[in-house]
Amino acid sequence: MPVRQRRNPGSQTALRLSNQQRILSNLVSSGPTTQADIARNTGLSAATVSNIVKVLVDRSLVSTSPTTSSGRRAQLVSLSSTNGAVSVGIDFGRRHVRIIVATLDYRVIAEKEIEIPLGYTAAEALDIAANLLTSTLSHAGVQHSAVLGVGVGVPGPIDRRTSTVVKGAILPEWVGVTVGMMEESFQVPVHLENDANLGVLAEATWGPHAGTPTVVFVKVGTGIGAGLILNGTPYSGNIGLTGEIGHTPIYEHGLLCRCGNRGCLETVASTTIMIELLSRTRARPVRTRDIVRLVLEGDERAIRVVEEAGFAVGRSIAAIANLVNPHTIIIGGPLTDLGEMLLRPIRSGFARYAVPMIVETTQLVMSSLGERAEALGGASLVLQESGIHPTVG
Incomplete structure (x- = not known):
């Protein structure tokens, strides 16, 4: 599941690190390789490859040994150990x-x-x-x-x-x-x-839905964003700005959003607005973990706030589902411990606004990775950019 990222070197340090990554990725995908072959595969000069290999040897990431190639002496470069990096x-x-x-x-x-x-x-x-x-x-x-x-x-x-x-x-x-x-x-x-893009990558790599071809991951937090995997490949759009569903207006005359529009999803369903609403009648400001605690304790105001937010999220998810017809929609973010208390109103909004056949054939579930998803996705991104793909979910 490749995720390609265009890089802007910007400095000699960034360029050097990028070249090191290219060589390591080549070794991961090709196995032990001669320096000459690395130069051909990466497009780097022989001198650059030689200098970087020396650095990587010093870092104990690769090792070298003499070999022959086309009847000539050559240096074979190998990853030192899959357990070290x-x-x-x-x-x-x-x-x-x-x-x-x-x-x-x-x-x-x-x-x-x-x-x-x-x-x-x-x-x-x-x-x-x-x-x-x-x-x-x-x-x-x-x-x-x-x-x-x-x-x-x-x-x-x-x-x-x-x-x-x-x-x-x-x-x-x-x-x-x-x-x-x-x-x-x-x-x-x-x-x-x-x-959110890292969240969907984590779900496709570490979660129970790994291998699902079309997945939408929706993170409900301070902001609300979506990550998409379409036909087994992460989708990032024209310049990378996909999944900004938090800035989709759902109420024409709603609150002014930080993006400049009115009535955006974030103004009615983010944890920011939940905190603001619940803090009005309390002696101290509510925090995100307090939302979870209050709902699980049966606080009526907190339950009402979460239900209204969940229904709005479900309405926005329905628009995505009607467009891309995903197999699975996963809800992530800091409120995942609410489980069905959050999923129930989301399902209700989804069922109200999505095409009935899509509602019947789409899995809508809570993330099992919780707040770890984004960091797990970051680790996955590095590995997959290096050509290292998981053998199991």
Whole structure:
């Protein structure tokens, strides 16, 4: 399930990391290969390949041995060990950074989440994440040099032409941040993606619906976005701006949305609006985890808020289903612990606005990955960009 990301090198560091990724990906897909063949396969010069191979040998990611090719002496390059290299997924949220470290055979060997203050700058978040990466790798006994790359998820649209966070992000501090800036912080190749797109990739890789050809993943959180897999391939649209269903108007005279329109889905169904509504009659502000707690405790106001939000989400999902006719629709985000309490009103809205035959033949389920989905998707993205695909779901 390839996910292609156009990269804008931007700096010598980014270019060097990109070239290292190309060589590692070639070794993953082709097996032990001579340096001359690597140069032909990647389009890099022989001198560039030779220099990068030396770096990778120093990082213990590859090993070299003498061989012959067409009757001439050559250097055979091999991956040192499939157990040594790892991929990393990092998910940035409004209040958190979550990191997952996975091996090349898709085993999670380390996972950590920390809370960060509201209103953080992108530079602060990258520093926090870089330190978290270092400490997590150290705790897992993995050297930084063994990291193939980092898949980063942010809650906002990514312009794939430049790999840049663009206007419309839930966290405006991220607008203008590029892959190159992240690679300077992490010192490894970075693959930047919208969080919902990583969510659907995680579901197709790690979840019980792996292998399902047409899937829609809808993340209901501070913002609301959708990730799509169509005919077994992640779909990102013309320039990468797919799944922005949170900015689909559903009430013509509704509240003004941050995107400039009125009555968008986010103004009636995001956790932001739920928190605002539930905080009005309480001594202290409600947080997302409080929404879950209050609903499970039977709080009537919280249940009403979630039911109305769920029905609106179901209405928007119906529009997607009527267009692409998916096999499975998966609901993710921080409210997944609500289970049927959230799914029931979503199903109701879906059934009200979708074509009856589509309602009858579409699975609508809650994510089993919970809030881990986006970080898992980031780790998957690195592996699949390197040509390493799971053998089982």
